[in-house]
Amino acid sequence: MTDLRRLTSLLIQAETDVVMCRQCAKQIAGWLGLPTLDQIRLATAVSELARNIYQYAGSGTFHFYLDRDPLGKAAGIMFEAIDQGPGIAELQDILNGSYISPTGMGVGLLGARRLLEHWTIETGPTGTRIRAGKAVHPPLPFPDDRKIEGLRRTLASAGLADPFIALQEQGSELLLTASELESKQRELEATNLELETTNKGVVALYSELEKTAHELTAASESKSRFFSNMTHEFRTPINIIENISKLLLNGTDGHLNPEQLKQVGFISAAAGELAEMVNELLDLAEAESGRMEVVASAFPLETFVEQLRQFTAALALRYPRLTWEVIPLEHPVVLETDRNRLFQIMRNLISNAFKYTPEGSVTVRVFQPSEKTIELVVEDTGVGISEDNLGRIFEEFARVRMPGLTQVQGNGLGLPLAQRLAVLLHGEIRVRSVPGQGSQFSVDIARRLHEEDDDDLRSLSLEGLTVLIIDDNDGDRYLLRHLLEPYKPLIIEAASAGDSIDKLHAVRPDIIFLDLELPDIYGADLLESMDWAMHARVLINTAKPLEEAERLALASQCAGVLLKGQPNYTDSVLRQLRQLSGSFRDAH
Structure with missing residues (x-):
């Protein structure tokens, strides 16, 4: 409080003075044009503090002020409550709500503080001084001396307060407050309903986004498969064009005239550019799909x-x-x-x-x-x-x-x-x-x-994931099981395609190692029979020598192709597992 104009002062010596103090606060708030509920809040806070003075200190004084802000406007109603009582013990516990009193002392103090914007308190064995007030939003033009003097006369002529009339007024105010609270409760319920509806919409939106993300992932994989398959198919006709162009340029079947040499040169150059683009497309598709191997x-x-x-x-x-x-x-x-x-x-x-x-x-x-x-x-x-x-x-x-x-x-x-x-x-x-x-x-x-890679593999964990090994060779199954056990997956084995069918459908493994040369069906045919969602979990694991065309065709239909007996076989298995387990956990 830096620039205050005193409005009135009241002595608190009797029960009627408490009522007078309450009415005075309400009149000042009404004179300034505060909303009805703000008038009631200020009057209630003042009443509680005045009652504390009367009950616990015996007597005291209330001073009411009008606060002027730096722009010269009325920014709030301020007051001082002063007594010479024994002070307030356990003040901090009272204000933080942890103090429990058999007499109820402290409840009014805490309630008053919650109703006001401004609050300071000093207390000790020689008495208590509370400086507090309620802000005016927005600040109002500051009243001139004539208006302030008129308010003072009105407050002075109010006379002795009738406790019964005051009690009736408080009852009416209580009803008004209850009505306002009921209205606020209805608004809160409406807001909660709106939030609940919005929440459902957000959940639905997240579900739609997740679905869209899966569709985009599938589309990206389809694009990579398309590039891989189509560019591989392009290679044969491009090679034919390149080689025949070279035969023509070299004059193998007869010399060409200068114009024909120029034309065939254009064809050969275009075929070379196309071959380069096909190779880059193949590499790009493999890199995007994660199937490109790097050999250090x-x-x-x-x-x-x-x-x-x-x-x-x-x-x-x-x-x-x-x-x-x-x-x-x-x-x-x-x-x-x-x-x-x-x-x-x-x-x-x-x-x-x-x-x-x-x-x-x-x-x-x-x-x-x-x-x-x-x-x-x-x-x-x-x-x-x-x-x-x-x-x-x-x-x-x-x-x-x-x-x-x-x-x-x-x-x-x-x-x-x-x-x-x-x-x-x-x-x-x-x-x-x-x-x-x-x-x-x-x-x-x-x-x-x-x-x-070694740093990443040390943090590899397959715990909670199910791995199915489909291989008719006991030694190969043992090798994979021994390699995977330190990473704590649930390992299931099948020695044939028929043995794996019930496990594929009942368990739906997270990762599948599939040998190509099974005793009852070719591994690629078993892969073809699986639903497409399972393809992304399959690692072809074979000792069969693969032509480039077959390797690329298989790679486009599964998560990767592993060749048993290769020098970097173990590292390749662990790298594929790291990639598969990471993508699987991200998807969930």
């Missing part, structure tokens, strides 16, 4: 950099206006990752750098940011990429138009594939670019691929 091997970084140098030198022959440089790491480092996939990434990035640099330079640098990572950077001084297009370059089939470059070849698959391959190598591709000045693509990958 140890090799010196310097030999890989030399491979990049040779590739860049051969590529630069097509771009005589460009200079290039490959800068190796100064100290020897051994990588343990998939060399072919890493080269595939760098080949795409270096090719792009040349394509989008009409003149200037292309530089390949190698860094080692830490003991566990390697960074390969491809920089160019080409046309650059605008801020708006940076987010699009990793989208499939996205072709960003560059000013001044109309003859750039490509299908928009190179960068998306490179990014997915980088993720498979436990890394990422970052890009910085300034239009007109050039671009910088940075590839960060793990130096040891399986070091991170």
